[in-house]
Amino acid sequence: MALVSTLLFAVVAYLVVTRSPGWPRVQTTxxxxxxxxxxxxxxxxxxLLNLRVxxxxxxxxxxxGLLVAIARTLRGPAFAPLRLLATGYVDLFRGMPLIIVLYLVGFGFPALGLQGVPTSPFVLGxxxxxxxxxxxxxxxxxxxxxxVHPSQRAAARSLGLTHRQSMRIVVLPQALRTVTPALLNDFVALQKDVGLISVLGAIDAVRSAQILVGRSFNFTPYVVAGLLFVLLAVPTARIADxxxxRARRRQQSGHLL
Incomplete structure (x- = not known):
């Protein structure tokens, strides 16, 4: 039933698009x-430039990200400035659109005229x-x-491990196992957003497509660039799924590790 309904939807969508009055022009363009x-x-x-980025x-x-997270989880009043700095950084850059950060970094830093500041779109992007x-x-x-349950930290400290050893040996392995699916989803999003470095003049896939469109006034290169990014993201998306x-099955079966 699912297969039949899917095929029926695909046929209807194909007919609606291809029978529309403007389809020949859209197909050519x-x-x-x-x-x-x-x-x-x-x-x-x-x-290839996008892949390098x-x-x-x-x-x-x-x-x-790991260093900032550790800074935000430090205990004790002596680390309050570090926690505040890490919190301010997270609040600032989570709230600011990526395109604006690209403009500020990509055009702001070279405008300072400081010696040794890189001007490469690859580095700044x-x-x-x-x-x-x-x-x-x-x-x-x-x-x-x-x-990670506080008892894990308490058990590690009772065995004589320092705070740093407890984080490295006990806490972080469990935390990484828990957040791996979320990290993979962020990686999928990153695969798309690396195309935004084209706003700084980098000759990446998006910028190359834009140049080709300007030459021929045909938008097919944009479709080609989009499909290449899709092909890049689909395998990672399936791995994330x-x-x-797997994490859901392990959680439902009662395994913590």
Missing amino acids: FFSPQVALDSLPEIARGL LVVGGVLVLVV TAAIVLVYAAYVAEVFRAGIES AVSA
């Missing part, structure tokens, strides 16, 4: 096979993405750390 084949190599070369930015987001996504990931890590399902 957005879905030209020849334009897609001609633009694919150049867009694929631009996608994704890899470098993804690693830095995990590191910065990656920095802006890290600033925003690390704030989100920090909250994910913090939720995972605080989800599988990890989430």
Whole structure:
């Protein structure tokens, strides 16, 4: 029944779109096979820059996010300034749109004229993405750390472990296991947002498509770039679904680890 209803919906949608009066023009402008084949190599070369930003930015987001999360979970009045600083950072960059951060970092830092400040769109775009996504990931890590029962910390300290050893050996492994599905979902979102570095002039997949559209006045390169990003995100999305399902099964069966 599900298969029949799905096929019926697909047939109806296809007929509605292809029988519409403007379909021939839309097909020529957005879905030209020849334009897609001609633009694919150049867009694929631009996608390599997006992949570089994704890899470098993804690693830095995990590191910065974990450090900020640990800073927010520190106990004691002596760490109050560090906790306030970490909280302010999270509140600021979680509330600010990524596109605005890209403009501020990408155009603001070079405008300072400071010696040694990088001007590469790759470096500045990656920095802006890290600033925003690390704030989100920090909250994910913090939720995972605080989800570990206090008895786990007490047991670790009773065994003679220091606070740092307790975090590294006992708390963080359990927290990471808990938040892995959420981190994978953030990674899927990151895969899309690396395309925004094109606003800084970086010749990535989106910018390459924009240049090709300007040459031919055909929007098919945008469709090609979009499909490449979809192909990049789908495997990670399926992995995230599988990890989430596995975590749900383990939780329902009563396993903590």
